[in-house]
Amino acid sequence: MSNKIISAAEYAVETFDLAKSFGSYRALRGVNLQVQQGLALAILGPNGAGKTTLIKLLSGIMRPSKGRIMIDGLDSRENSLEVRERLGLVAHQSYLYSNLSAEENLDFYARMYGVPNRQNRVSDVLKLVGLDMRRHDRFSTFSRGMQQRLSLARALLHEPSLLLLDEPETGLDQQGLDAIWSILKSEGEKRTIIFSSHNFERALSMCDGVVILAHGRIVFQERACNLDMQSLRHKYLEYTQTVTL
Amino acid sequence: MSFFSQVLAVARKDIISELRTREIISSVLVFAILVLVIFNFAFEPDQALLSEIAPGIIWVAFVFSGILALNRTFIPEKEEQCLEGLMICPVDRETIYLGKAIGSLFFLLMVEAIMLLAFALLFNVAVFQLEMIVIVLLTSLGFVVVGTLFSALAVNTRAREMVLPVMFLPIITPVIIAAVKASALVFAGKSWSDIVNWVIMLVAFDVIFIVVSYIVFPYVIEE
Numbered sequence: 001m002s003n004k005i006i007s008a009a010e011y012a013v014e015t016f017d018l019a020k021s022f023g024s025y026r027a028l029r030g031v032n033l034q035v036q037q038g039l040a041l042a043i044l045g046p047n048g049a050g051k052t053t054l055i056k057l058l059s060g061i062m063r064p065s066k067g068r069i070m071i072d073g074l075d076s077r078e079n080s081l082e083v084r085e086r087l088g089l090v091a092h093q094s095y096l097y098s099n100l101s102a103e104e105n106l107d108f109y110a111r112m113y114g115v116p117n118r119q120n121r122v123s124d125v126l127k128l129v130g131l132d133m134r135r136h137d138r139f140s141t142f143s144r145g146m147q148q149r150l151s152l153a154r155a156l157l158h159e160p161s162l163l164l165l166d167e168p169e170t171g172l173d174q175q176g177l178d179a180i181w182s183i184l185k186s187e188g189e190k191r192t193i194i195f196s197s198h199n200f201e202r203a204l205s206m207c208d209g210v211v212i213l214a215h216g217r218i219v220f221q222e223r224a225c226n227l228d229m230q231s232l233r234h235k236y237l238e239y240t241q242t243v244t245l
Numbered sequence: 246m247s248f249f250s251q252v253l254a255v256a257r258k259d260i261i262s263e264l265r266t267r268e269i270i271s272s273v274l275v276f277a278i279l280v281l282v283i284f285n286f287a288f289e290p291d292q293a294l295l296s297e298i299a300p301g302i303i304w305v306a307f308v309f310s311g312i313l314a315l316n317r318t319f320i321p322e323k324e325e326q327c328l329e330g331l332m333i334c335p336v337d338r339e340t341i342y343l344g345k346a347i348g349s350l351f352f353l354l355m356v357e358a359i360m361l362l363a364f365a366l367l368f369n370v371a372v373f374q375l376e377m378i379v380i381v382l383l384t385s386l387g388f389v390v391v392g393t394l395f396s397a398l399a400v401n402t403r404a405r406e407m408v409l410p411v412m413f414l415p416i417i418t419p420v421i422i423a424a425v426k427a428s429a430l431v432f433a434g435k436s437w438s439d440i441v442n443w444v445i446m447l448v449a450f451d452v453i454f455i456v457v458s459y460i461v462f463p464y465v466i467e468e
Binding site for chain 2: 087100
């Protein structure tokens with residue numbers, strides 16, 4: 001389980017002039033992004049900046065109005081199935097069924113992803129997220145933190161090379177946050193991670209790179225090692241013109 | 246994993262979920278039996294009249310209870326916000342369509358079996374004949390393959406419960422007419438050779454609807 005799940009392509013994600021409009025509203029306006037294999041990237045930005053839209057475009061849930069997305073060197077439009085096999089997504093929604101147990105939910109997705117040794121893999125991810133003892137309980141009985149952990153288990157089930165997370169900390173208490181980030185820290189060593197967040201501290205401690213998105217554009221990007229909390233806050237305010245904290 | 250295993254995974258998930266809650270089966274069954282009871286009291290038919298009105302009664306109950314069931318095909322996915330979860334799975338959209346259709350067919354056949362039993366008891370008509378079973382299976386198949394497509398189309402609209410029957414009923418009318426005509430011949434005691442033309446028509450509609458729905462579904466379910 002310690003082996004890296006990395007593709008031979010230089011970049012895990014490349015976007016070229018990526019744009020998305022909803023009617024007359026332009027959510028993304030020409031985003032060019034390159035994320036190297038095995039790195040973790042945080043996408044910061046105020047509400048409405050286009051973070052969720054970018055994650056949804058990368059995951060294939062939405063189609064871009066313009067531009068191109070390459071995942072592991074594959075064009076996401078032309079190689080849709082191969083790209084989806086390589087992606088894991090933790091979104092605002094869990095994508096899990098309230099009437100099914102934790103195990104049944106993961107078993108369903110394991111079948112859909114064609115996971116080999118299904119039962120063992122389901123047990124492994126349930127242990128990884130600390131829900132092994134609740135495997136037979138219905139999803140509807142889970143707390144928000146447990147739901148988010150099971151959602152992470154679903155996203156990791158098929159060992160994706162790229163893990164996308166859209167504000168994974170939303171609605172979690174400190175204990176839930178610690179659990180999620182500790183799992184992500186260990187899993188992040190094996191794969192490329194892109195997550196959107198409002199949490200500067202996590203972005204700097206977890207990631208190799210930080211991107212600030214505002215008004216549908218990437219307005220700032222830098223290696224995390226070249227930033228500290230103060231400089232990141234300063235840049236954020238400078239580029240987004242909003243007050244945080 | 247093969248295409249069929251993934252199709253069955255979708256159907257299996259829907260069946261497990263429904264058997265646990267019985268949301269669709271219980272409400273649809275109550276509605277279907279209620280329709281039969283109302284017709285039973287409204288007509289109080291003798292045997293001569295019965296052979297003429299029985300097909301209409303059966304298929305009216307079938308159509309309206311079937312629409313109730315089909316309305317729920319994609320609504321749980323929407324309500325639980327799981328449709329996007331299905332969309333990111335590395336499977337063709339057609340896999341989702343076939344899995345959903347098989348699940349709906351399973352529920353509909355369960356309801357129909359009980360509904361026909363209730364009809365036989367209330368109206369004292371022998372409905373469990375081979376010819377009638379073939380007609381019911383073919384009609385249900387056509388009903389479900391089109392209904393699943395329109396259910397996916399309606400789920401993103403605001404008045405989805407209204408939208409589905411308005412769009413769906415005109416399309417499915419030829420199937421229902423064939424079913425009514427074939428059933429009338431069965432109840433009149435006619436042989437296979439008399440009903441075979443209607444059965445062929447049902448088969449033809451089923452084949453056309455399966456092919457068209459299968460091709461169109463990926464465009465319907467996309468954003």
